[in-house]
Amino acid sequence: MMILCCDCGEPIEPNPTNKCVNCLRASVDITSKILKQGTVNQCKGCKRWLADNKNANSWIECGRESRELLAILLKKIKNSHGLEKNATIVDANFIWTEPHSKRLKVRIKIQQEIQAGAVIEQSMLIEFVEGGGMCNECHRMEAKDFWKCVVQVRQKRCVDREHAKQSQNRRPLKCKKMRFITDPGTFSQPLSSMISRVFLD
Helix, strand or coil: CCEECCCCCCEECCCCCCCCHHHHHHHCCCCCCCCCEEEEEECCCCCCEECCCCCCCCEECCCCCCHHHHHHHHHHHHHHCCCCCCEEEEEEEEECCCHHHCEEEEEEEEEEEEECCEEEEEEEEEEEEEECCCCHHHHHHHCCCEEEEECCCCCCCCCCHHHHHHHHHCCCCCCCEEEEECCCCHHHCCHHHHHHHHHHC
């Protein structure tokens, strides 16, 4: 049994919207709330990509227009580009761009249920700008004469019982991580004074 589309009058199969595919696509746009542009950061030194902006240690090594990079961009689209919860990305692929353009274009196909039993699919293009940045490892290489160390301070063992009781009541010293950035002017102070300043302050 065929029915007529409520907009254009074309004979169609019965569906929850009573509209043909062309009229349904013209009246409903499921991509209107999704951001069309975004940013992805690449390290200038090692050329790795930042997977999560909230985690500074989430640098991943992958090639340009690779499957791993596509997964990073799709995660960004789902989390921060306004994709609705009932919408699903069913297909995604890169659109080739020149490497010197610093642009990455991704075409995605979205599927969403707009009414009970009425599912629509639409495609859209999202452009990502390659932003700059440096990972922690490359920052350390750029900052010359950099060391990171952990200093452990131990107390002498008390032989006397009275001294032992007193030592038990004392608050134990806590170890702290220290960073030393060498400078020709900083070697005038002995290391003991630097350690005492850190632990006794």
